[in-house]
Amino acid sequence: MEPVRTCVGCRTRAPRSALLRVVAIDDRLVPDDRATMPGRGAWVHETPECVTTALRRRAFVRALRVSRPLDAQTIEKRLNGYGNKVNGSK
Numbered sequence: 365m366e367p368v369r370t371c372v373g374c375r376t377r378a379p380r381s382a383l384l385r386v387v388a389i390d391d392r393l394v395p396d397d398r399a400t401m402p403g404r405g406a407w408v409h410e411t412p413e414c415v416t417t418a419l420r421r422r423a424f425v426r427a428l429r430v431s432r433p434l435d436a437q438t439i440e441k442r443l444n445g446y447g448n449k450v451n452g453s454k
Contacts, residue, residue, distance in 0.1 A: 369407040372423035373414030383407040388428045392435045395442055404428050412443050 367380045385396040385405040396405060406427035408414050418424055419436055428434075 371409045371414055371418075372406045372427050373408050373411075373416075373418035373421075378409065380407070382409070384410045386424065386428075386439065388424070388430050388434055391432060392437075393424055393439050395439060410443065415439055415443060 368377050369380050369383050370377050371383060380399070385399045385401075385407055386393050387396050387401045387403050387405050388394070394401070399405070404427070406418075406424050408418055408424075415436070424434055424436075425431075
């Protein structure tokens with residue numbers, strides 16, 4: 365039985381494998397693909413709608429328990445395809 369997590373964007377429950385874990389390092393949101401980075405994590409569907417909703421509602425700030433605004437450029441680049449592997453490249 366697979367663990368279930370709640371998306372901070374749409375607030376729906378989903379299997380852990382269907383969500384992306386995000387952690388805060390300094391003032392940046394960083395994707396945690398392996399879900400092994402230390403510290404608190406927030407789970408979100410890897411869709412522009414869920415990420416935008418979470419940013420608008422400040423859900424990452426609350427879920428990660430930080431008191432300052434977070435830079436979401438890394439997550440936004442990933443959604444736009446800049447962070448994905450292409451044709452098996454590294």
